[in-house]
Amino acid sequence: MTTPLLGQMMDVPLNVSSLLAHAARYAGDTEIVSRRIEGDIHRYTYRDCEQRAKQLAQALIRLGVALGGRIGTLAWNGYRHLEAYYGVTGFGAVCHTINPRLFAEQVAFIINHADDSYVLFDTTFAALVDAVAPHCPKVKGWIALADEAHMPALATPALSYETLLAAENGVFDWPALDERSASNLCYTSGTTGHPKGALYSHRSTVLHAYGAALPDAMGCSARDAVLPVVPMFHVNAWGIPHAAPLAGAKLVLPGKDLDGKSLYELMEAERVTFSAGVPTVWMGLLQYVRETGKRFSSLARTVIGGSACPPAVLREFEDVYGVRVIHAWGMTEMSPLGTLMRLNWEQSQRPLAERRRLLEKQGAVIFGVDMKIVGDDGRELPRDGVAFGDLHVRGPWVIDRYFRSDASPLVDGWFPTGDVATIDRDGFLHITDRSKDVIKSGGEWISSIEIENVAIAHPAVAEAACIAIAHPKWTERPLLVVVPRAGENITRDELLAFYEGKVAKWWIPDDVVFVEQLPHTATGKLQKLKLREMFREHVLRTAIPGAVQKN
Template identity: 80%
Template sequence: MTTPLLGQMMDVPLTVSSLLAHAARHFGSTEIVSRRIEGDLHRYTYRDCEKRAKQLAQALIALGVEPGDRVATLAWNGYRHLEAYYGTTGFGAVCHTINPRLFPDQIAYIINHADDAYVLFDTTFAALVDTLAPQCPHVRGWIALCDEAHRPPMQTSVLCYETLMDGQDGGFDWPALDEQQASYLCYTSGTTGNPKGALYTHRSTVLHAFGAALPDSMSLSASDSVLPIVPMFHVNAWGLAHAGPLTGAKLVFPGKDLDGKSLYELMESERVTCSAGVPTVWLGLLNYLRETGGKFSSLQRTVIGGSACPPAMLRILEDDYGVQVIHAWGMTEMSPLGTLSKLNWEQSQRPLAEQRKLLEKQGHVIYGVDMKIVGEDGRELPWDGVAFGDLHVRGPWVIDRYFRKEESPLIDGWFPTGDVATIDPDSFLHITDRSKDVIKSGGEWISSIDVENVAVAHPAVAEAACIACAHPKWTERPLLVVVKRAGFDVTREELLAFYDGKVAKWWIPDDVVFVDELPHTATGKLQKLKLRDLFRDHVLPSALEDGRNCALTPGAQGKPVR
């Protein structure tokens, strides 16, 4: 057998610290701006950030943290959180970002499951830490991300971040690490039961940063001013905390205030060109602009993901405010980016209506990700835009197994996402549902997302969710749950009539329920499990017309729930 001819290139490992070192060396004067918990705006540079990240590394080593130990964060988007990203991973420890919006019992479970050595927290979470500390006996210390003047009064004994930093000089060289060492630990909140951990590597993190920055991805460059609305505790801010230093882009962190007014003012004052966030946050920002008549003077594009971007939101941002919307899809298990909606040259020459239909989908994969859809028999389905199937993915930044789980979820080397989707001849992915949310009426699938998108296009609808409701003849039929826009009114009959000509007649919901608000997960996604539980006894008018009751409870008296 012939010995393969090896190349003669430098063997330089792909490490997270190299991203910040690159930014500090070649974009050292580029700003990082943060709205602090203390209320003011903090400014410094990539050069300053690397020095302080090194000080943090020194401080953690002095506390006894070793490579492989997990150091957790409970923090908003800000410069200290960014330092924690690099100060922990830079010497081989693992940065474990925790979503503070989860229930305290879930957070305690995550901390204990990860066996976190230390937890860094913003002072807004002082009361939460007092609740968590007795439940997490193996945590060696809790570190408040503040100076002594802002140390909160607490029952828990805590260390002060700035005091720890003051004891170090930053004269530290990032060690050479194996690129397969663990870098970040993120737990997914999108599963049933206890959250599961996705443990990334330095290699996967750096490759994902390259993928995120590509022109047909988030298209970042050194000329950008980037505001990540998506939290740094939500899958590493979709990679922006790494792609920013990789490209030398200016970073603008919003802190805890994500209301429309706060975001708009920060975008304008810092000349933000690019942003990213979930649809619910953009809904609040658009409502603020509508109320005040505001316009964007610098914002060019935004990435919207986490849940499907309603086509109406896409059109409003592009037509009324001149902002390009990049529809994205991914998941914690994918670091998270999988697909983004960008047109190739040929597609960009098509009529505008056709372009928009494509851009409303979740888009095509970026290099580093492959995908397929499979039927119930496990066979791959055609990319014809019609066949629905379970979506499977693979790639160098997709997990092989969950943290501390021996059994791999992979099927023939592919990760089953739990999404139901179509892929069209243009290779564009269209997520039609989560497998647990799909509505099967008379043996045929109805996309709850498509039904919701029609509803939110109505001017009187602020938000909508479509769920399955039991039916005696069709097994399941769609129920639409709606939040009205402030100052607007719409009736059930008017809203159902709005569907005429927009979807197949049998996709039109059988009933509409109006509510004051919809439940959301800690990451801003519609909590359909809670909605299904809330309306499990709802009786559809069509079910009564068939002369049968559907899961009536005593007292329902055969009337639809209102």
């Protein structure tokens, strides 16, 4: 076998620190704006951010944090959290973002499993720190993201972040690290069993930032003012804190206030052009502008992901407010981006109805990800938009195993996502359900997502979830659980009649239950497992002897 001819190129490692170093040098005056926990608006630049990130690196080294050491964060989207993204990873430690919306027991489990040596926290999480600290004996110190004047009252001894930084001069060169060394650690939300860790590398994180910034992905540009509503404790805010400095975009960080009014006012004040978040956030924002009659003066596009975007939300954003919606899909195990919906030139010339059907899908993969659907026998299924099966993915920012797990979940080199999907001739992905949520009625599958989308399109419905209920004849039938909009009255029969002509007749739910609110996971997704437990004893009308039953 002959030796391959190697290229004669510089071997410069892909390090996370290079993203901020680039922004500081070539977009140094571009603003990073944060709504602080203290209540005011903080402004500084990428140049300032790098200086303080270097001071943080010096402080952590002084505290004895070694290469590969894990540093936890319990924090909102703010400038100090952004400094941790780079100050921790820049010298070779691992930035471990922790979801503070999880139960205290889960937070303690995650900190212990990661073996965090220090944990940085926003002062709003002081009570959470006091609750978990006694159960985390290996944590050497807790660092409040505050100055001495704003240190919270704590039973747990804590250091002041600003005091630590003030002791350092920031004269520090980012070291050249092995690009395959670990940079970031994110855990799944842990809705079933213990949360599992996805340990990213410098290489995977930088490549993911490149992918996210592509024009047909998130399309971060130096002309954008970007506001990530998706939390920085949730899968690295979908890569925005890395993609924004790569592009030199203005970054607007909203802090803890994510209600419709707070988001709208910050977007308008900072002339935000691009945002990203889960559907529940956008429902709140749309409700606010709808009720107040306000309009968006600068917002041009938003990425909606985390769970399927209801078509009604997409249409209202685009038809009423002129905001382009980019439907996205991904998961923690994918860093997280997998697909984003953008039409190419030929697709954009198709009739409006067809374009809208395409836009309601999750989109096509971005370069760096490959995907396929497989049947029960493991064979790949056709990409015809009809066949649906288990979705498998692979790529340089997809995990090959979970943190501290010897067993690999891969199947023939592909990661099984747990989603059921179709892929059409355009290469567009359509998630029809999670494998555990799909409803199997009389041997045929019903998509709970499709049922929910129809319900949410009704003007009297604020939110809806569809779950499977046991049926003596059909094994399972759909139950629709609905939160009505405030001040609206709707009956079961009126809502079921709304389905006529929109789905196959046998897909129409057998029953409707109205509730005040739906349970959500810590990342804003519908908590179907809890709903199934709540309605485990529910008897469908069609299951009662003598009632009309559907085929």
